[in-house]
Amino acid sequence: MQRSDQRESERSAEDILSDLDLGEDESSSPPPTQSGGGKTGRFDGLFSARTFLLALALSIGGLVVGGAIPIVGFIGRFVGIAAAGFLLGLVGSKRRYVEIGLAGAIAAGLAFVLSTLASVFAPFAVQLLADYGLAIAGVGALSGGLAGLVGHYLGRDLRDGLTRDV
Incomplete structure (x- = not known):
């Protein structure tokens, strides 16, 4: 028999995942109810800030680890973002395409801009970003978002x- 304070401190993986909105099954969720006169609509639960922050942290981590591979560093960044999406798709039962896509887009967009600043002579990099910064960030965001979405789809x-069942 466990003491009550031990049971409170030992949380299962299901409890932690349910706190992150990843562990709840879509079919087992209760039907939407109206509380306080507010309407529940089709888009309730579309975006979870906790899941987004977790996806952003995993995407940045995957980007850094994937970029550290010596020969395939540039492609490894996108593999790392896809791996983060894959992991979240494999662990969670809810579809979180919005959070994963947005996190991958932000991580890769910022990485493209920062790598441009770091890899080119400083005055030239500032001029390059002034002229083409939006396009550089857009290409990075689009490719990172797609990598995250593909990874999440494959994980799910x-x-x-x-x-x-077989």
């Missing part, structure tokens, strides 16, 4: 295949 697909 694998999870579905592993949990489906």
Whole structure:
């Protein structure tokens, strides 16, 4: 028998995931209710700030780790972002495409701009970003968002295949 203070301090993985809005199954969620006269609509629960922050941290971590690979550093960044999306798709049961795509886009867009500043002579880099900064950030954001979405889709697909009855 455990003491009550031990049971409170030992949380299961399901409890932690449910706090992050990742562990709840879509089919087991209760039907939407109206509280306080407010309407619940189709887009309730579309965006979770906690999941977004987790996805952003994982995307930045994957970008850094993937970029540290010596020969394939540039491509490794996108593999790292895709791996972050894959991990969140594999662990969570809810679809979180908005959060994953936005986190991958922000991480890669900032990485493209910062790598341009760091890799080119400073006065030239400032002029280059003044002329083409939006295009550079846009290409990075688009490619990072796509990498995160593809990774999340593949993670959800694998999870579905592993949990489906044979």
